[in-house]
Amino acid sequence: xxxxxSSLNAALCARYFFEQRFGVLLDIKEPYNFTHxxxxxxxxxxxxxxxxxxxxxxxxxxxxxxxxxxxxxxALTSDPQSPIGxxxxxxxxxxxxxxxxxxxxxxxxxxxLNLLLIALIIARKQEKASEVEEQHYLAELQRLVAAxxxxxxxxxxxxxxxxxxLRSGERFVATGYGxxxxxxxxxxTKFTETVRVPSSGFELEAYxxxxxxxxxxxxxxxxxxxxxxxxxxxxxxxxxxxxxxxFTLTLGDEEDAQTLxxxxxxxxxLAPLLLIVPVQMLAWHTAGLKGIDLAKRIFDDFDRVLxxxx
Numbered sequence: 001x002x003x004x005x006s007s008l009n010a011a012l013c014a015r016y017f018f019e020q021r022f023g024v025l026l027d028i029k030e031p032y033n034f035t036h037x038x039x040x041x042x043x044x045x046x047x048x049x050x051x052x053x054x055x056x057x058x059x060x061x062x063x064x065x066x067x068x069x070x071x072x073x074x075a076l077t078s079d080p081q082s083p084i085g086x087x088x089x090x091x092x093x094x095x096x097x098x099x100x101x102x103x104x105x106x107x108x109x110x111x112x113l114n115l116l117l118i119a120l121i122i123a124r125k126q127e128k129a130s131e132v133e134e135q136h137y138l139a140e141l142q143r144l145v146a147a148x149x150x151x152x153x154x155x156x157x158x159x160x161x162x163x164x165x166l167r168s169g170e171r172f173v174a175t176g177y178g179x180x181x182x183x184x185x186x187x188x189t190k191f192t193e194t195v196r197v198p199s200s201g202f203e204l205e206a207y208x209x210x211x212x213x214x215x216x217x218x219x220x221x222x223x224x225x226x227x228x229x230x231x232x233x234x235x236x237x238x239x240x241x242x243x244x245x246x247f248t249l250t251l252g253d254e255e256d257a258q259t260l261x262x263x264x265x266x267x268x269x270l271a272p273l274l275l276i277v278p279v280q281m282l283a284w285h286t287a288g289l290k291g292i293d294l295a296k297r298i299f300d301d302f303d304r305v306l307x308x309x310x
Contacts, residue, residue, distance in 0.1 A: 012182030013272035014115035031062035054082020
């Protein structure tokens with residue numbers, strides 16, 4: 001899979017559903033490095049370019065490299081008529097339409113959902129999943145989508161309780177593991193884009209190998225888990241006295257003043273579909289609390305000058 005930015009984060013969210021659940025190996029490549037430094041894997045059976053807008057210049061260039069080698073490339077995008085959609089050998093429409101805001105939210109969730117469905121389709125075709133398993137996962141996905149309104153309500157209450165902490169935060173950090181690394185990385189992307197203060201998302205163990213040394217009283221941290229995770233909670237409890245606030249985001253029902261509990265358990269590989277919603281809401285509301293008008297564009301000539309988007 002060729003992806004960068006939020007598209008890369010979405011691929012990270014879905015990766016282990018392919019690999020761990022169904023044994024389908026998935027290699028994720030950032031387009032620029034792939035084009036200029038990587039070799040094409042001759043054993044790759046399917047190449048998918050992910051670009052929600054369909055306008056990523058680096059992804060388009062990477063697609064052309066693959067096509068020049070004789071392989072086909074499918075595009076996963078919200079705009080089949082975009083440059084990437086038109087240049088692909090087949091379009092996979094995420095069916096959200098083109099988002100009117102520059103900070104993709106529903107497009108991100110829809111990309112994750114479509115990748116999970118692609119994994120399920122491949123698993124069925126390769127007889128790595130039964131019809132019963134297929135129906136189980138389809139029902140689970142429908143259940144999770146139906147739970148989103150309650151997730152929004154719970155997140156809104158959490159934001160109201162902690163508005164002053166969010167408003168005054170100077171550095172935001174999230175951790176995750178497995179499929180939740182993609183959620184933590186999208187936290188980094190969304191907070192950087194909208195809140196515009198130093199923000200990072202780390203794989204849990206990677207954070208423990210050095211980045212923890214920057215922790216101080218100005219930091220707000222979000223520890224992301226699906227079910228109660230001993231390693232995550234040990235890190236949270238260790239750092240809590242040294243940082244401004246240690247929040248936990250969980251699918252469980254154990255809620256306290258510092259925990260946003262969504263009370264909707266599911267299989268780990270599907271968890272990003274729910275956990276990403278609070279991350280998106282936290283970014284938007286924190287920007288508002290800091291007085292940032294996201295309707296007002298900044299660096300308006302960036303894509304034209306740097307040619308990062310077509």
